[in-house]
Amino acid sequence: MATTADIKKGITIMHQGNPHVIVDAQFVNPGKGSSFVRTKLKNITTGQAIDITMKAGDSIDVADTSMRNVSYLYRDDNNFYFMDPSNYEQLSLPADIVGVDSQWMKEGVEVQMTFLDEAPLAMQLPRKVDLLITETPPGVKGDTATGGMKQATLETGARVQVPLFLADGDVVRVNTENGTYVERV
Amino acid sequence: MAADRITLERRAEIIRAIRGWFCNQGFLELETPLLLPAPDQEPSLNILTSELTDPRTNLRREAYLATSPEYNHKKLLGKGIYNTFEITKSFRDGESWGDLHNPEFTILEWYRTPADYTKLMHDCEALISYVINVCHPELDSGSSPTRGWPRLTIIELFKQYCDADITAYNDADWRALIDRLGLPGAPADSLSDIFYRIFLNRIEPELAKMETPIFVLDYPTFQASLARRKKDNPNFAERFELYAGGLELGNAFSELLDAKEQRSRLEDQHAYREQHGLPVLPIDESFLKALEADIPETAGIALGVDRLIMWLLNIERIEDVLALPAAELFDKT
Numbered sequence: 001m002a003t004t005a006d007i008k009k010g011i012t013i014m015h016q017g018n019p020h021v022i023v024d025a026q027f028v029n030p031g032k033g034s035s036f037v038r039t040k041l042k043n044i045t046t047g048q049a050i051d052i053t054m055k056a057g058d059s060i061d062v063a064d065t066s067m068r069n070v071s072y073l074y075r076d077d078n079n080f081y082f083m084d085p086s087n088y089e090q091l092s093l094p095a096d097i098v099g100v101d102s103q104w105m106k107e108g109v110e111v112q113m114t115f116l117d118e119a120p121l122a123m124q125l126p127r128k129v130d131l132l133i134t135e136t137p138p139g140v141k142g143d144t145a146t147g148g149m150k151q152a153t154l155e156t157g158a159r160v161q162v163p164l165f166l167a168d169g170d171v172v173r174v175n176t177e178n179g180t181y182v183e184r185v
Numbered sequence: 186m187a188a189d190r191i192t193l194e195r196r197a198e199i200i201r202a203i204r205g206w207f208c209n210q211g212f213l214e215l216e217t218p219l220l221l222p223a224p225d226q227e228p229s230l231n232i233l234t235s236e237l238t239d240p241r242t243n244l245r246r247e248a249y250l251a252t253s254p255e256y257n258h259k260k261l262l263g264k265g266i267y268n269t270f271e272i273t274k275s276f277r278d279g280e281s282w283g284d285l286h287n288p289e290f291t292i293l294e295w296y297r298t299p300a301d302y303t304k305l306m307h308d309c310e311a312l313i314s315y316v317i318n319v320c321h322p323e324l325d326s327g328s329s330p331t332r333g334w335p336r337l338t339i340i341e342l343f344k345q346y347c348d349a350d351i352t353a354y355n356d357a358d359w360r361a362l363i364d365r366l367g368l369p370g371a372p373a374d375s376l377s378d379i380f381y382r383i384f385l386n387r388i389e390p391e392l393a394k395m396e397t398p399i400f401v402l403d404y405p406t407f408q409a410s411l412a413r414r415k416k417d418n419p420n421f422a423e424r425f426e427l428y429a430g431g432l433e434l435g436n437a438f439s440e441l442l443d444a445k446e447q448r449s450r451l452e453d454q455h456a457y458r459e460q461h462g463l464p465v466l467p468i469d470e471s472f473l474k475a476l477e478a479d480i481p482e483t484a485g486i487a488l489g490v491d492r493l494i495m496w497l498l499n500i501e502r503i504e505d506v507l508a509l510p511a512a513e514l515f516d517k518t
Contacts, residue, residue, distance in 0.1 A: 025281070
């Protein structure tokens with residue numbers, strides 16, 4: 001059986017029957033007695049975060065997860081569909097698991113899919129994606145020196161703040177973690 | 186990330202202000218040894234070990250890096266040197282680097298005589314409000330109230346957050362409580378283990394939500410190996426911890442100055458280390474000898490200076506207040 005000594009950021013463990021990824025782990029000595037491990041867990045399917053502090057040496061249940069890169073194909077009302085390029089197998093994830101990431105999902109984008117016992121469980125977008133601006137108001141001349149920003153709608157429907165010099169048809173790189181503009185491509 | 190130039194300037198300014206407050210109060214600044222013949226016995230501490238040659242015998246012998254200057258200051262109490270403070274480095278191994286810990290860190294230790302731990306709570310409030318006043322307005326925590334911080338006993342906290350009255354708890358009561366709370370436990374858990382499983386999961390997260398710093402006080406005696414027992418309930422000892430923003434900043438005691446009781450507690454820890462396969466360390470006989478002197482009532486505290494700076498500057502990670510944090514230092518060599 002695995003113990004807290006096997007805890008590392010990024011591994012998946014079963015907690016109350018659900019797979020959770022360890023997003024943070026801190027080994028601490030509260031001062032008197034044993035050492036403890038403070039962990040921050042994220043439920044892979046719901047995204048909900050919880051803090052659990054375990055005693056050093058406690059056993060943990062490491063989940064049998066694996067990760068592969070897959071390509072996004074299309075969506076319908078309930079599901080997002082992907083293809084595993086290694087075997088052309090089609091896979092799906094419920095839309096509520098994709099959640100807010102759906103705003104960055106462009107056909108063909110490669111995402112990292114997590115499998116639990118070989119079943120698709122969750123997906124992770126690349127940190128940056130390139131998307132086309134479909135609609136943005138013209139920039140006001142002379143305003144560029146202030147570092148002003150304006151709203152732009154992207155091909156996936158997402159809205160981001162972009163610099164004033166950008167126009168419809170430009171491709172921009174955006175950070176999918178915080179939804180901010182990075183650069184013009 | 187290491188601290189930038191501006192943070193290092195603020196850090197230096199805070200440390201100057203701390204030193205200023207103690208000098209104004211008539212404390213004696215000490216520089217005590219970091220390399221010790223016998224370290225702290227506390228089982229949870231992972232001690233860094235070194236070696237030196239004893240020139241009298243030409244033999245190599247073990248030496249230990251101090252986990253705090255506590256024993257040094259108490260040895261000086263035995264020599265009649267009271268009201269001391271020190272800003273120094275301490276060393277603790279086996280903790281994560283970067284967020285809240287660094288293997289060497291800056292510690293502020295002070296001892297007040299005659300005093301019990303309540304006087305040290307006033308000292309903490311006065312010291313920190315002085316630092317904020319001197320370093321204001323650059324400090325981000327300047328708006329935080331600096332007096333009258335809540336004093337919450339462990340008994341009150343367990344009542345409030347665990348619905349349990351631990352005033353007269355015995356071993357079986359503690360084991361029943363952890364079951365009732367639905368927290369995982371192990372049959373081999375000591376009372377300290379159970380206490381911390383509950384405290385860290387149910388109480389400490391609540392402390393992070395409080396707006397002012399708080400004092401958590403009167404720990405069960407099994408949680409206070411160097412503290413004096415309370416007169417009205419010997420199951421509890423006069424120890425407090427200072428928390429700010431959920432961060433544990435300091436740990437204080439009404440000092441245990443009874444050499445006999447101190448010896449028995451150190452021997453218990455020594456035996457615990459043997460039973461649990463931890464490195465067995467020599468008991469510091471000269472420390473116990475020093476306590477045989479007739480020392481007036483004294484209270485002592487250790488405060489993490491890096492963490493105090495983090496709280497004052499509203500910085501979340503310890504490495505961001507250090508010039509050369511361990512992760513950077515050991516990464517490239």
